[in-house]
Amino acid sequence: MNSIILQIAARYLKWILIVFAVLALLRGHNHPGGGFIGGLMAGLAIVYRSFAYNAFQIKEELKDRPERYIALGLSVILLSFVPSLIKNATLMTGLWFTIPLPFNEELKLGTPFLFDIGVFFTVIGVTLMFVFSLTQKSQP
Amino acid sequence: MEIVLAIVVGVLYTVSVYLMLRRSILKFIIGLIFMSNATNLLVFLSAGLVPGSPGFIKPEGVAAETMADPLPQALVLTAIVIGLGIVVFTLALKYKFFELTGTDDLDQLKQTDS
Amino acid sequence: MSLIAFPILFPFILIIILLIFRSDRLSRWFGPIGTGLLAMLSVYLLVLVREHGVIALQMGGWEAPFGITLVIDYFSALMLVVSSIITFVVAIYALYFLTARIRLNRFFIFFFGLIMGMNGSFITGDVFNLFVWFEVMLMSSFVLITLGRTKDQLEGGIKYLALNLIGSLFLLAGVGLLYGKTGTLNMAHLAQILTTDDQAILMNTSAVLFFVAFGIKAAVFPLYFWLPASYHTPDVTITSLFAGLLTKVGVYTFFRFFTLFFVHDPQFWHQLILVIAGFTMVAGGMAAAAHYETRRILSYHIISQIGYMIMGLGIFTPLAVAGAIFFTLHNMLAKTNTFLVSGMINKVRGTYLLKNIGGLYKEYPLMAILFIIPAFALAGVPPVSGFFAKFILIKAGIENGNYGITAVAVLTGLLTLYSMLKIWNEAFLKVQPHNEFEKNTIQKLSFMEYLPSVILGAASILMGVFAYYVFDFTMEAANQLLDTELYIKTVLKGYQ
Numbered sequence: 001m002n003s004i005i006l007q008i009a010a011r012y013l014k015w016i017l018i019v020f021a022v023l024a025l026l027r028g029h030n031h032p033g034g035g036f037i038g039g040l041m042a043g044l045a046i047v048y049r050s051f052a053y054n055a056f057q058i059k060e061e062l063k064d065r066p067e068r069y070i071a072l073g074l075s076v077i078l079l080s081f082v083p084s085l086i087k088n089a090t091l092m093t094g095l096w097f098t099i100p101l102p103f104n105e106e107l108k109l110g111t112p113f114l115f116d117i118g119v120f121f122t123v124i125g126v127t128l129m130f131v132f133s134l135t136q137k138s139q140p
Numbered sequence: 141m142e143i144v145l146a147i148v149v150g151v152l153y154t155v156s157v158y159l160m161l162r163r164s165i166l167k168f169i170i171g172l173i174f175m176s177n178a179t180n181l182l183v184f185l186s187a188g189l190v191p192g193s194p195g196f197i198k199p200e201g202v203a204a205e206t207m208a209d210p211l212p213q214a215l216v217l218t219a220i221v222i223g224l225g226i227v228v229f230t231l232a233l234k235y236k237f238f239e240l241t242g243t244d245d246l247d248q249l250k251q252t253d254s
Numbered sequence: 255m256s257l258i259a260f261p262i263l264f265p266f267i268l269i270i271i272l273l274i275f276r277s278d279r280l281s282r283w284f285g286p287i288g289t290g291l292l293a294m295l296s297v298y299l300l301v302l303v304r305e306h307g308v309i310a311l312q313m314g315g316w317e318a319p320f321g322i323t324l325v326i327d328y329f330s331a332l333m334l335v336v337s338s339i340i341t342f343v344v345a346i347y348a349l350y351f352l353t354a355r356i357r358l359n360r361f362f363i364f365f366f367g368l369i370m371g372m373n374g375s376f377i378t379g380d381v382f383n384l385f386v387w388f389e390v391m392l393m394s395s396f397v398l399i400t401l402g403r404t405k406d407q408l409e410g411g412i413k414y415l416a417l418n419l420i421g422s423l424f425l426l427a428g429v430g431l432l433y434g435k436t437g438t439l440n441m442a443h444l445a446q447i448l449t450t451d452d453q454a455i456l457m458n459t460s461a462v463l464f465f466v467a468f469g470i471k472a473a474v475f476p477l478y479f480w481l482p483a484s485y486h487t488p489d490v491t492i493t494s495l496f497a498g499l500l501t502k503v504g505v506y507t508f509f510r511f512f513t514l515f516f517v518h519d520p521q522f523w524h525q526l527i528l529v530i531a532g533f534t535m536v537a538g539g540m541a542a543a544a545h546y547e548t549r550r551i552l553s554y555h556i557i558s559q560i561g562y563m564i565m566g567l568g569i570f571t572p573l574a575v576a577g578a579i580f581f582t583l584h585n586m587l588a589k590t591n592t593f594l595v596s597g598m599i600n601k602v603r604g605t606y607l608l609k610n611i612g613g614l615y616k617e618y619p620l621m622a623i624l625f626i627i628p629a630f631a632l633a634g635v636p637p638v639s640g641f642f643a644k645f646i647l648i649k650a651g652i653e654n655g656n657y658g659i660t661a662v663a664v665l666t667g668l669l670t671l672y673s674m675l676k677i678w679n680e681a682f683l684k685v686q687p688h689n690e691f692e693k694n695t696i697q698k699l700s701f702m703e704y705l706p707s708v709i710l711g712a713a714s715i716l717m718g719v720f721a722y723y724v725f726d727f728t729m730e731a732a733n734q735l736l737d738t739e740l741y742i743k744t745v746l747k748g749y750q
Contacts, residue, residue, distance in 0.1 A: 036221060071273035078270060081263070084256075084314075091256045091263075093315040130228040134235060144303075160420075165412065172419060179423045179430070186434030195452055203458060206596050212433060215382055222389045229396060233415065237408040252410045 003052065010052040017045035025120050035116035039123025047131045064133065069125030077118030080111045103118070142189050145181065152178030163246045164209065165234050176223040180216050187212040255301075258311040258324050260295055261334055261373035265366040272363045281319030283360040285345035288366065293338040297745035300331040304661070308734065308744040310379065318379070318745045319440035325745055327378035329579060333376050333506055335585045339713060340498045340590050341369055347706040348468070351597050353435040356401050356489060364401075367394030375503050379745055381439045382429050384507065385422070392418055395500060396523065399488045410484035417480035417723035421470030426565045428463030442745035443514040445738050454518035459467070461516045461523070469513070472504025474564060475533035478557045482541065485556070486549035490600060493549060494593035497556055498586045505563045505582055512567060513735040520570065525587060528568035532662040535561030546608045548596040549683070551673050552589070555632065558666060559585050564638070565663060566647055569654050577646030578734035584631060584717055586640040591710040595621065598699060598707070599681055603691050608690045610676065612684035620704060622682045627711040629678060631718070639717035642725065 021041035028034030084093040096110035151173055159171030187209035238244060272281060302309055303326055311324045326334075344641045345365070371391025375425045377383050396418075400411040415426035432438055435456065436447050441607030469477040481501070485493055510524060545551045563585070566578020596606065598621055603611045615622045631640040644667060686692055717724055721741060734740065 002601055036217075043713055067276065071270055072268070074270045074273065078263075078267060090315045091259045126225070130232075133232045134228070144434055155570060156661075157515075166656060167415065172416070175420070175423050179426045183430035183433070184428055186430040188434075199592050211439075214427070214428070222386070225393060226389070226422075229393065230419070233396075233400060233408065233411055236403065237405075237412060240408060241401075249412065251408050252413070252487055 006052040010048045013048055014045045017048070021045065021120075025116060027118055028093060029113060035119030036123055039120040040127060042120070043124040043127025043131075046128060050131060050135060054108045066129040067100050069121050069128065071125075072119065073118045073122030073125060075118075076121060077115055080114035083111050141191065142185065145185055145189070147186065149178050149182050164244050165237070165246055165248065166244055168246065169227070169234060170231050173223075173227055176219075176227070179218050182225065183219060184212055184216045255296075255309065255311050256660060257299070258309060258326055258377065259313070261292065261299070261338075261377060262324075262370055264292055264295065265370040266375065268366045269363055269370070270372070271562070272359055272366070273369055276359050278358040278533045281362045282349055283572075285348060285362045285365065286342065289338060289342040289345045289369070293335070293342050295343060296331070296334040296338040299326055300335050302326075303328055303331045303380065308741050310744045310747075314582075317442035319438050321439060323376050323379040323442070323745050325741065326377050327725065327734050327741055328375045329509065329735055332579065332583060332731055333502070334373060334620075336586050337372060337499055337502075338369075340586055341365075341495070342708075343492060343590070343706040343709050344495045346702070347594055347597070348496070350703045351489075351601065352491050353402060353489050354625070359460060361398070361401065361491075364397045364565070365495070367391075368398065368499070369746065370394075372499055376506060379441050381432060381444070384518050385425050385429055386556065388425065388503075389422060391500070391503065392422065395496065398492045398495070399484060401492065404487075406487045406699055409701055410487035414480050414484035416494075417470055417477075421467045421477075424463050424470070428467060429462045431460040432457070439512070440745065441514055442738075442742045446742055446746065448515045448518060449738075457516065457518055458522075461511075461519075462548075464511055465515070465526075467668055468504050468506075468508050469530075472508060472560055472564070473501050473534075473557050474560060475530050475537055478534070478553070480536070480555045481557060485553040486547065486606075489645065490549070490597035492595065493553075493634050494590050495680060497593050498590035501556055501560055501581055502563075502586055505560060508564065509575070509578070511734060514738055514741070524570050526566045527564055528656065528659050531561045531565035531568055532659050534558070534564065535562075535662055535666040538670075539666045539673070542673040543669055543676070546676075546680075546688065548599065548606045548608060548677060549593070551677060552592050552596060553671065555592075555673065557587060558670065559589065559632070561666070562644070562647060565659055568659065569647075569650050569656050570736075571650055571654050572729070572732045572736055573646065575656065575735055576648035576725065576728040577643060577650050578730050579728040580646055581643035583724070583728070584643045584714065587633040587710050587713050587717065588628040588638075588640060591707055592625070592632065592713065594707045594710065595625045596732070598624075600701065601703075602696060605691050608680035610687065611681050611690055613686035614681075615682040618699070621624070624704065625682065625709045626678065627714055629674040632715045633674050637715070637718055637719065639714045641723075642718060643722040646725070675692035 005113075015132035019039040024033035024041060025035055026033075028038065081091060083095050085095075086090055087095065089095070094110055094112045099109060155173045156174035156178060159174060160168045162168065168226075190208040243250070265288070268284060272284060308325060308327045310318075310326075312318055312325060313322045315321070345362075348358070348361060352358065368391055371387045371389070371394060374390065374452070375384055376388030386435070396411065396415050399414055400407050412525070429439065432444070436444060439445055439448065448457060466477065473481040485496060488496075512527070516523065535558050538554045538556070538561065540552035542558060544552045545554065559581075563578045563582050566574045566581065569612060599611065599614065600606055602614075602618065605611060625639060631638040634640040634644040644663070648660050648663055651663065
């Protein structure tokens with residue numbers, strides 16, 4: 001497919017979708033959303049371009065990226081286990097700590113959130129891998 | 141409402157079995173998708189339906205009796221994710237196979253049987 | 255106690271490392287070293303189990319039955335130890351025997367994925383979690399089976415995938431119905447509920463679904479057709495990995511489910527299991543006798559041997575269950591070893607067809623010895639492990655009055671011996687026929703190429719010589735399986 005409208009639109013849609021994906025990720029703990037949904041959205045944002053252009057081209061641009069995304073995501077997931085090991089709690093215990101922000105606000109961060117970020121990146125990688133494996137011809 | 145959904149589960153299983161018994165690999169995969177969805181719906185139904193009640197509530201919120209059971213919903217979410225991965229892998233496998241042999245006919249797959 | 259989760263976490267860490275450093279040179283080292291460390295960890299866990307009985311870890315600090323619990327008892331610890339030995343051996347084997355077309359890095363990523371899923375299934379104490387680990391394992395095995403991308407592999411892969419996916423969906427449906435009826439998915443809690451409930455007979459609907467699901471995974475009689483259709487297609491390294499491990503996870507779950515909580519209707523279930531065990535043995539043995547390709551013979555053999563393991567569950571006395579566990583452990587070692595040797599034969603001669611090869615005894619006496627050890631073990635010849643395994647099972651069968659299945663087991667032993675002798679006669683004793691396989695592709699196998707098979711052969715012999723001690727362990731495991739009180743108490747310690 002080679003539609004100029006889609007190509008231009010995909011360029012801007014990509015960032016809009018990524019912003020929404022991050023939003024879905026951030027509100028995920030207590031509201032609908034989360035790492036998986038956010039990851040799918042962000043993955044699709046990148047995939048959009050492969051619809052507009054050509055899957056080969058994107059693959060060239062990204063150069064092995066799906067695996068890198070997955071590696072990054074999995075390592076973040078692994079990282080989220082470390083605090084519970086250090087604090088000698090049982091593995092995967094959700095530990096929360098708050099960071100005070102100006103204007104009387106506070107930011108709540110915790111290992112489940114870190115886990116979600118890990119899922120986010122893994123899902124991006126997996127989505128890309130799925131789409132590339134379905135759209136490109138295998139090398140003979 | 142539950143009885144309707146139970147019938148839907150049955151219909152979905154019927155459709156999936158019918159599609160799986162066709163000769164085309166693609167139809168088989170579509171049947172697999174149907175079966176996966178039917179199973180997900182079955183798991184979702186297993187806790188019973190509590191219309192209009194949330195699975196998660198605020199600390200001061202409603203009593204536990206009127207709350208929907210969140211566990212099957214979590215299970216279904218996991219199952220859907222796994223199902224997604226599996227369906228994509230099956231499609232990729234079918235695609236590679238089609239590229240190599242040019243056939244979509246399950247009856248042609250007799251090479252490895254004995 | 256977080257150590258309990260490490261059989262899952264450690265392969266996970268290795269996958270990440272392999273994904274980051276995508277070089278084959280590094281992967282060469284990560285494979286054997288990683289699995290070696292895993293083996294040590296498993297042995298240490300077995301020591302822990304010996305000290306404490308049953309050990310449990312409540313993940314995330316959520317006490318059972320609300321959270322996911324990881325439990326290790328004797329049976330799972332033994333399975334962990336033996337399977338990690340096999341993965342260690344296969345990791346070494348892969349360095350020398352994997353086709354050059356398959357990148358080692360890629361292979362090891364999914365190899366560790368398979369280990370992660372398998373270890374997860376061994377140590378989880380939650381039914382849905384078991385489903386997830388099964389899927390992790392199956393996804394990795396799907397990729398492994400089609401790694402070579404040949405036509406046969408893709409075709410075998412489709413069959414393997416189709417039937418196993420249907421099995422997984424059966425498992426999921428069973429989980430759903432189980433939850434609908436009991437409101438819990440923790441195995442220990444399920445056991446507590448179902449053993450005291452007088453309407454437990456209603457659980458038969460779920461039990462049938464689980465039976466079909468595990469039956470497909472373990473390849474029992476009417477459900478095994480995916481196995482012979484796919485196991486002979488992938489690279490021999492991958493086949494030997496699958497042969498030793500995948501079906502045995504199905505057997506493990508059979509034991510876990512039908513000793514821990516599906517004990518409400520023993521008459522029906524044990525009868526059914528015994529009948530199926532008999533058919534499985536005979537069907538697999540007969541088909542193995544009819545074939546002339548080593549990998550196909552050995553694939554049918556896997557099925558035949560699954561029958562013995564299930565038979566122990568059907569007899570359901572402590573001795574029988576201990577025998578079945580003994581048999582499972584011995585079979586994992588011996589079965590993998592036969593596949594390893596068939597890979598060696600293929601490497602020197604370039605074919606798996608028995609009609610085309612011969613005279614290997616003269617040229618490679620060491621290979622002949624390495625074959626005869628697992629062959630004797632499988633057939634049940636005294637000094638090696640298989641004899642004791644079969645002996646215990648048959649003794650238990652006679653003591654309990656299950657004469658029919660015992661007779662079938664003894665007769666199937668002859669079929670096994672026949673097909674092992676067939677490989678021995680055709681490949682090793684017969685004179686090499688004059689054909690294009692006459693000239694060796696390589697002259698000599700190096701020591702490292704023999705090493706994996708040597709390790710497994712030594713394990714088989716040690717298991718036979720020290721059968722008394724191994725039997726102690728399996729007896730302990732059987733007692734723990736049949737007397738579930740300790741298991742339930744350890745898992746549900748805060749919740750009564």
